[in-house]
Amino acid sequence: MKSFNTIESVREALKKARGQSIGLVPTMGYLHEGHTSLLKRATEENKTVVLSIFVNPIQFGPNEDFSNYPRSLERDLAIAEEYGADIVFMPSMEVMYPKPTLTYVKVNEVTDKLCGASRPGHFDGVATVVTKLFNIIQPDRAYFGLKDAQQVAVIQQMVFDLNQPVTIVPCPTVREEDGLAKSSRNVYLTKEEREQAVILSQSLQSAKGWIAEGCIEAVSLRARIIDKISSCPFAKIDYVEILSYPSLTKITKLDQPAIIALAVKFGNTRLIDNLLWDVQGGSEYVS
Ligand code: AMP
Numbered sequence: 001m002k003s004f005n006t007i008e009s010v011r012e013a014l015k016k017a018r019g020q021s022i023g024l025v026p027t028m029g030y031l032h033e034g035h036t037s038l039l040k041r042a043t044e045e046n047k048t049v050v051l052s053i054f055v056n057p058i059q060f061g062p063n064e065d066f067s068n069y070p071r072s073l074e075r076d077l078a079i080a081e082e083y084g085a086d087i088v089f090m091p092s093m094e095v096m097y098p099k100p101t102l103t104y105v106k107v108n109e110v111t112d113k114l115c116g117a118s119r120p121g122h123f124d125g126v127a128t129v130v131t132k133l134f135n136i137i138q139p140d141r142a143y144f145g146l147k148d149a150q151q152v153a154v155i156q157q158m159v160f161d162l163n164q165p166v167t168i169v170p171c172p173t174v175r176e177e178d179g180l181a182k183s184s185r186n187v188y189l190t191k192e193e194r195e196q197a198v199i200l201s202q203s204l205q206s207a208k209g210w211i212a213e214g215c216i217e218a219v220s221l222r223a224r225i226i227d228k229i230s231s232c233p234f235a236k237i238d239y240v241e242i243l244s245y246p247s248l249t250k251i252t253k254l255d256q257p258a259i260i261a262l263a264v265k266f267g268n269t270r271l272i273d274n275l276l277w278d279v280q281g282g283s284e285y286v287s
Pocket of ligand 1: 147
């Protein structure tokens with residue numbers, strides 16, 4: 001495995017790999033089993049696998065955790081090697097955003113709701129950095145986790161609209177034993193918050209049961225989920241939404257492929273989780 005900090009050097013290293021498949025796994029580092037599941041899949045499907053590590057400042061709001069975001073480069077490099085990355089691209093801020101940077105990528109509509117509503121500008125930052133990574137690495141496939149299902153929807157729309165020559169591979173959410181979705185931000189949780197954070201996945205599990213019992217009206221399903229999360233003293237709901245997926249439009253009934261999406265704060269830590277629902281199969285799905 002080799003690591004590179006500059007665009008020129010990673011492009012030079014990739015020259016030999018062109019013509020055979022290249023898989024890209026974009027991350028912000030502080031790797032966990034969610035990230036390694038993407039790496040595993042990428043190594044199964046591509047000759048060369050590139051992992052990028054870049055904490056992208058432009059996807060963080062002014063009062064968000066950019067400067068505190070957990071970082072552990074040495075550990076990340078060891079994990080990347082263990083899970084079969086061939087190349088790690090870890091550019092500095094100056095390499096990714098030399099001044100002046102005047103061009104940004106903005107995806108409309110799918111970015112207006114859920115995390116896009118709570119974090120204005122977040123998805124412009126994501127779409128911009130992912131486009132830059134696609135242009136630098138020129139992967140055949142890029143791997144993204146469905147834990148961030150809105151991000152997957154935004155990137156798929158962007159790739160479609162801009163004819164970016166890459167296949168997006170959505171990958172299932174990896175969870176802790178008790179169901180909490182793995183996240184680099186879980187380290188922020190106190191012991192008590194961590195214990196209660198399981199309410200996100202538990203309420204999605206309950207939702208599955210309620211749907212099976214016939215509760216398919218979005219309003220009543222949402223109310224039940226809110227009730228359940230509100231039983232946790234530390235949980236502060238940011239949003240609980242039931243929308244069509246991947247178009248993220250309002251629906252009144254679970255009679256089409258849908259997402260039940262949650263964002264809940266524990267202290268200063270904001271956690272997200274979701275359930276993707278496929279009405280045809282009558283069950284959860286991952287595309
Ligand atoms: P991040 O480093 O948080 O930007 O995440 C990098 C990639 O890993 C994104 O595509 C995430 O959706 C994915 N990812 C993060 N957590 C998980 C998880 N628990 N399961 C699957 N994928 C994940």
